[in-house]
Amino acid sequence: MNNYHYYVAGGTGGAGGPGYGNGAGGAGGQGIGPSLNFDIQSSASFTVNNTESLEAIHDSTDSFMEPKCHPETRTRMLKDLRKWALDPHPTTTILWLYGPAGAGKSAIMRTLATQLHEDRRLGGCFFFKRGHVMRTNARMLFTTIAYQLALNIESLRTPISRVAEKNPSIIGRSIETQMQQLISEPCRAHENRHSLVIVIDGLDECDGHAFQGEILRAILNPSSNHAIFLRFIIASRPEPQISKMFPLPDHSCNYRRFNVEQSFDDVHKYLRDEFSRIHRDHSTMAKIPSPWPEPSVLEKLVRKSSGYFIYASTIIKFIGDENFRPTVRLEVVQNTNGPGSELAYDALDQLYMTILCSVPRQSELIPILCAIFKFGWCSKELDKVFRLAKGEALLLLRGLHSVLKIRSSKDEISSHHASFVDFLKHPDRSGTFCIDILNNQISLARSLLQYYAGPFQRPKIFTLSNLIDLIVPLPPSDEVTGLFPLLRSMNPDYIFDPGENLISPKIGSIASWLKNTLSAPADLIQLWKDYAFMFSIDCMRRYDNITPSVKHIISPSPELLRILVSLGFLGRPLWSLLTKLDLTWTDLRTTLSLQLIRKIVKNHVDTEGGANPSASRDTVFSYKHGLLGRNLEEAYPRSQQALGWDISYLVRLSPPCPVLYRELWSIPPSEIWSSLASGNTLIHHVSKWLESFPDPMIELITFWQRAMPDFEPCFNNTFNPGPKSQEKRWHYHDNNMIVRLHLPNSLKIVV
Numbered sequence: 001m002n003n004y005h006y007y008v009a010g011g012t013g014g015a016g017g018p019g020y021g022n023g024a025g026g027a028g029g030q031g032i033g034p035s036l037n038f039d040i041q042s043s044a045s046f047t048v049n050n051t052e053s054l055e056a057i058h059d060s061t062d063s064f065m066e067p068k069c070h071p072e073t074r075t076r077m078l079k080d081l082r083k084w085a086l087d088p089h090p091t092t093t094i095l096w097l098y099g100p101a102g103a104g105k106s107a108i109m110r111t112l113a114t115q116l117h118e119d120r121r122l123g124g125c126f127f128f129k130r131g132h133v134m135r136t137n138a139r140m141l142f143t144t145i146a147y148q149l150a151l152n153i154e155s156l157r158t159p160i161s162r163v164a165e166k167n168p169s170i171i172g173r174s175i176e177t178q179m180q181q182l183i184s185e186p187c188r189a190h191e192n193r194h195s196l197v198i199v200i201d202g203l204d205e206c207d208g209h210a211f212q213g214e215i216l217r218a219i220l221n222p223s224s225n226h227a228i229f230l231r232f233i234i235a236s237r238p239e240p241q242i243s244k245m246f247p248l249p250d251h252s253c254n255y256r257r258f259n260v261e262q263s264f265d266d267v268h269k270y271l272r273d274e275f276s277r278i279h280r281d282h283s284t285m286a287k288i289p290s291p292w293p294e295p296s297v298l299e300k301l302v303r304k305s306s307g308y309f310i311y312a313s314t315i316i317k318f319i320g321d322e323n324f325r326p327t328v329r330l331e332v333v334q335n336t337n338g339p340g341s342e343l344a345y346d347a348l349d350q351l352y353m354t355i356l357c358s359v360p361r362q363s364e365l366i367p368i369l370c371a372i373f374k375f376g377w378c379s380k381e382l383d384k385v386f387r388l389a390k391g392e393a394l395l396l397l398r399g400l401h402s403v404l405k406i407r408s409s410k411d412e413i414s415s416h417h418a419s420f421v422d423f424l425k426h427p428d429r430s431g432t433f434c435i436d437i438l439n440n441q442i443s444l445a446r447s448l449l450q451y452y453a454g455p456f457q458r459p460k461i462f463t464l465s466n467l468i469d470l471i472v473p474l475p476p477s478d479e480v481t482g483l484f485p486l487l488r489s490m491n492p493d494y495i496f497d498p499g500e501n502l503i504s505p506k507i508g509s510i511a512s513w514l515k516n517t518l519s520a521p522a523d524l525i526q527l528w529k530d531y532a533f534m535f536s537i538d539c540m541r542r543y544d545n546i547t548p549s550v551k552h553i554i555s556p557s558p559e560l561l562r563i564l565v566s567l568g569f570l571g572r573p574l575w576s577l578l579t580k581l582d583l584t585w586t587d588l589r590t591t592l593s594l595q596l597i598r599k600i601v602k603n604h605v606d607t608e609g610g611a612n613p614s615a616s617r618d619t620v621f622s623y624k625h626g627l628l629g630r631n632l633e634e635a636y637p638r639s640q641q642a643l644g645w646d647i648s649y650l651v652r653l654s655p656p657c658p659v660l661y662r663e664l665w666s667i668p669p670s671e672i673w674s675s676l677a678s679g680n681t682l683i684h685h686v687s688k689w690l691e692s693f694p695d696p697m698i699e700l701i702t703f704w705q706r707a708m709p710d711f712e713p714c715f716n717n718t719f720n721p722g723p724k725s726q727e728k729r730w731h732y733h734d735n736n737m738i739v740r741l742h743l744p745n746s747l748k749i750v751v
């Protein structure tokens with residue numbers, strides 16, 4: 001059991017401080033004397049000397065080392081805060097000051113505490129400090145503040161010390177009881193004409209979220225019934241467990257929120273003055289012309305600070321180091337990736353490391369951080385791509401509110417400080433958290449590829465291009481080989497999604513990369529070559545005849561080429577069919593034919609034989625896009641005719657297939673003959689196709705040939721060609737396409 005003795009006033013020793021309660025005379029300083037002695041008995045777990053908690057006071061012995069505002073900085077903010085603190089009738093008596101890590105909250109609070117002390121309005125203060133045994137201890141908060149109240153306000157001494165005497169175990173009681181008995185009750189019984197401010201800084205640095213909550217509940221609870229003259233200012237990072245206690249205020253709130261905003265002007269002033277000081281005082285600077293550094297360099301550094309002080313004060317400490325030349329160190333700071341730059345940001349890095357290391361579920365968090373800073377994704381996108389439950393990404397990022405700006409209203413995530421992104425990009429600084437190290441890049445690529453292997457969902461932002469940029473620089477390794485199965489199972493719908501802003505060479509670069517990665521299987525390389533080639537054709541269609549530059553590096557498989565030659569005129573999104581139906585190239589022709597046949601039949605049924613053309617989706621689509629006809633009645637037969645042509649070409653290219661043949665019979669004759677042109681074409685190509693069967697049934701061929709009118713001359717025109725013309729047209733169609741696509745001549749059909 002240790003005893004903690006706060007000896008206040010009088011007696012021997014302590015230098016008398018200026019007491020200011022009710023204009024009473026000066027209270028004593030920290031002395032040892034019997035006249036006022038409140039003895040707060042600790043629980044057995046306390047083994048540290050009590051004076052350590054006194055370091056939490058604004059003017060403690062070590063306080064000269066703690067941050068304070070540089071002269072003429074944060075002036076407007078300090079003025080506002082002081083005005084609120086001194087206001088005899090404020091609308092709220094509790095103020096929460098919040099801002100990201102290193103924004104300058106402690107500096108503001110310390111400067112304010114000093115000002116309030118000079119105004120004789122400081123009731124007490126407590127500066128929590130991470131890593132300090134007493135200054136992270138919630139139990140020390142109200143006892144230390146009570147001590148200062150007793151010290152500062154003469155009329156409070158007796159009631160406070162009486163509580164301590166009567167209840168020596170008060171330090172072991174709940175936070176709320178301490179607040180009630182040591183502060184609220186003695187103050188309520190006391191009359192004070194002026195406000196008295198209690199300043200609590202760095203609440204997020206108090207050990208244990210539960211204790212942080214308890215402290216806030218003790219202060220915010222309306223039943224605490226604080227004395228009318230008491231004001232509380234609490235400063236912290238906007239950590240979720242604290243922010244939730246201060247929801248955006250409505251009219252019934254008894255607190256005010258105060259955001260420590262960026263201030264480029266203040267940082268500029270600070271940097272300018274500090275550089276002048278270094279220039280003036282540093283032994284090696286005598287010959288360096290003034291102003292130093294040049295204004296443009298200064299401006300750049302101000303921008304880099306994002307308007308917060310942590311970056312500015314860190315580089316000043318580095319540049320101003322007496323043992324080095326400031327000019328050389330300034331160069332190092334400017335070149336963030338140059339040698340030695342990791343030393344420049346020591347303090348900053350420690351801050352960021354502490355924050356990152358304190359976050360749970362780090363292995364899940366790292367790829368998410370990579371995605372945020374590489375692709376700028378919002379939380380919804382993160383949930384989707386990382387296959388997390390709704391809102392889970394935000395939950396994972398909860399511990400990073402002091403470095404990340406997370407605006408749930410706009411669903412945007414960004415960094416408070418530009419310096420945090422620099423940190424995350426530099427492997428010597430951020431180590432395993434570095435977003436650019438190989439392991440993290442591979443793990444991000446893996447997550448993305450897993451997503452892209454799944455069913456197509458139109459993304460809100462299109463990032464395939466980023467994924468390719470991520471994959472292509474990866475050097476060969478076992479981990480990279482692990483990505484191959486995912487690359488094989490990628491859903492091509494994502495590649496050919498018109499919303500993606502991809503360019504052909506990007507897709508080609510995956511094939512080239514696979515080729516250079518020696519362990520890549522040949523069929524995977526071919527698959528990506530095919531994708532690249534199809535993509536180039538797609539671009540050609542979309543942008544009308546822009547020759548695909550990809551053709552120089554890609555050699556698609558002959559099977560694919562044959563199909564494409566036929567489909568080049570169809571304008572169908574072939575790629576989506578491929579994956580949706582899980583087909584090989586060989587299956588594709590047959591299946592496409594079957595599908596198209598079913599479609600022609602379905603249109604017939606849906607529209608009741610064409611009587612109600614609005615029931616056919618592709619007729620409506622074609623008409624709406626001005627592709628076919630002036631009205632739906634005109635568009636319907638034309639869209640059926642287009643299907644008929646497509647079927648003709650595909651049937652001709654398909655391998656012998658009895659199922660397909662049977663299916664052809666399901667086409668209602670009226671649909672075949674509604675357009676003589678496509679009917680004729682269909683009949684011609686079916687008969688030719690039947691000839692390609694291993695054991696062609698002559699009767700069948702003859703049957704189909706007879707179905708075609710044989711008065712060739714009459715039909716020998718563009719719209720209604722006879723058999724010879726059909727063949728010519730077929731050859732022309734194919735060969736022309738081969739020329740257009742710059743394909744090998746060997747693919748041409750020789751008449």
Ligand SMILES: Nc1ncnc2c1ncn2[C@@H]1O[C@H](COP(=O)(O)OP(=O)(O)OP(=O)(O)O)[C@@H](O)[C@H]1O
Binds near residue numbers: 070103104202310
């Ligand atoms: N107005 C200012 N003038 C000069 N230096 C400042 C000012 N504000 C902050 N600094 C410096 O910036 C650094 C970070 O400031 P401070 O510790 O006050 O930030 P904070 O918001 O309290 O950070 P944290 O959330 O990590 O506690 C400190 O080195 C401090 O000295």
